[in-house]
Amino acid sequence: MLFAFIGVLLAAVVGGIWSGLRHVRDAQLVRMARTTVQTAEVRAKNADEQLRIAIEELRFLAADRIPAAVLALTHEHAPVPGLLHPQEANATLAKAMRDVLSATSAAAAGERDRVDAAARAAMRGATAKVQSLLYQTQSVLQDLQHELDDPRLLELDFRNELALRRIQATAVLCEAWPGLARSDSPLAEVVIGAQSRVAGYARIKMSNHLREQRLAVVARAAEPLAIAVAELLANATSYSHPDTAVPVTIQQSGGRGALIVVDDGGIGMDEETLARARRLLAGPEVLLLTELGNPPQAGFAVVGRLVRQYGFSCHVESSPYGGVRAMLRVPAELLTVLDEEHTLSVLVPAPAETAAPARPAEDPADDGPVVEATPLPSRRRRSPRTAAARPVAPVPPAAEAPVARTPEQAGALWGALQDGTRSGRSAAGSGTAVGTTSGRTAAGGSAAGDEQGDDRS
Incomplete structure (x- = not known):
């Protein structure tokens, strides 16, 4: 149990x-x-x-x-x-987002570069054709000026020159050749030629401080330098009051080249705009058309492209005149001295230290109409050795204000021009080649509003 x-x-x-x-x-x-x-x-x-x-x-x-x-x-x-x-x-999501953003930015940059290159190529082709047509138009106008005494031809020639400068600037911006071959050209004549490409040429006052008057720009850089100076002059005249002068000084810089200084009394630039202008004038390696704004402000960009390609330099700063001072330095390797037999243009200002003092105004009643106030259009012979190969604007007179003329006085002036041109053609003979017109009096007033500045805000 x-x-x-x-x-x-x-x-x-x-x-x-x-x-x-x-x-x-x-x-x-x-x-x-x-x-x-x-x-x-x-x-x-x-x-x-x-x-x-x-x-x-x-x-x-x-x-x-x-x-x-x-x-x-x-x-x-x-x-x-x-x-x-x-x-x-989390970290994985953050990294994935960064990768997506980087890949998208890279793809957008690549597409932007491709579109910009295609646009440049298309514009190069178009500008080459238009430039060729403008040169042909220029040649036809020159022939007509030799045959006819119509002042409207001067206006057409000048407007054709303004269009040609625009096309040249666009071609340079698209990395094309400037489109004009020149021989070694005197520096002063290059600046005078650039002056004739600007609507406000009559306001430009050039001072010649060269020690060597036969100082010239080598052939390969003559036309690019003329384009660059024309852009700086156009910018200065466009952004200053129409009644103010635009002083231009050319001088040698102590054996290191030559200096072209352009001043204006315009609106000036703030520090941010100056910094952007200096970046463009330095000739950045990559410059897209989309960076130039809408409408494009291409003046300084054109100068910068030429600076990078041909070796001169440009700097901008505030001017003592209240606007902007642009200084274009031409290095010694782009300069040469012409032979003594080379004849300089009569339009080149005399050196500042030897320039003759201005004569006092004479009584119009004694000698007829006063023609010094506004120079008459003139022509000069074309020579392979001396021609600047561009139309040249007359140097404006020292008078501050133009002299008022009656219709009878204006008719007398053009009658004198016609008599002079007929006498010149009779003396030269029918086989003599005559240079391009350098006077722009007939066109300057009406074309002054056709050109807008590019590079100030």
């Missing part, structure tokens, strides 16, 4: 222990299940939150960050925003 009782007791004890163990195990399983469920819920919540953040970041990337990055390609100071949720976004 005793053993049976002990057996039953042991069975009861073991069963209780086993039941307790099973209860504990079940409780642990329940706790583990609850923890697993809670963890899953947290992870699901975090996943939903990360998905929401990722969607918002993608929308922000497409709407704000990518456009800002594309804008920064042409405007270096334009800000590019970062992540919308920099603290909540």
Whole structure:
């Protein structure tokens, strides 16, 4: 009996222990299940939150960050925003967004360069054709000026010259050849030739301080230098009052070349605009047409392209006259001295230290109409050795204001011009080649409003 009782007791004890163990195990399983469920819920919540953040970041990337990055390609100071949720976004999402932004910017830059190159190529072809037509027009006008005494031909010739300068500047900007070959040309004649390409030429007052009057620009740089000087003169005349003069000084710079200084009394530039102008004049290696604004402000960009290609330099700063001073330095390697037999143009101002003083005004009643106030158009012979190969503007007189003329006086002036041209053709003979017109009196007044400045705001 005793053993049976002990057996039953042991069975009861073991069963209780086993039941307790099973209860504990079940409780642990329940706790583990609850923890697993809670963890899953947290992870699901975090996943939903990360998905929401990722969607918002993608929308922000497409709407704000990518456009800002594309804008920064042409405007270096334009800000590019970062992540919308920099603290909540995980590292993987942030890196992915940066990679997308970088790839998009690179693709936009590549497409922009491709489009710019295609535009330059198209413009090069168009400008070459237009430039050829303008040269042909110039030749026809010169022939007509030799045959006819119509002052309107001067206006047409001048407007053709303005159009030709624009086309040349556009061609240079598109990395094309300037389109005109010249021989070694006196520096003073190059500046005078550049003056004749500007609508406000009559306001330009040139001072000749060269020690060597036969100082010349080598053939390969003569036309590029004329284009650069014309752009600086156009900028100066466009951004200064029509009643103010634009002083131009040419001088040698102590054996290191020559210096052309253009001053104006215009609106000037602020520091930011000056910095941009200096960057363009330095000749940046990469310059896109889209960087020139709308409408394009190409004057300084053209000068910078020529500076980079031909080796001269240009600097702008505030002028003592209140506007802007542009200094174009021609290095010694681009200069030469012409032979003594070379005849300089009569339009070149006399050296400042030897220039004759201005004569007092004479009584018009004694000698007829006063013709010094506005020079009559003139022609000079074309010579392979002496020609500047460009129309040259007359140097304006010292008088501050033009003399009022009656219709009878104006008719007398043109009658004198016609008599002089007829006498000149009779003396020269029909086979003599005559140079291009250098007077721009007939066209200057009407064309002064046709040209707009490019590089100031």
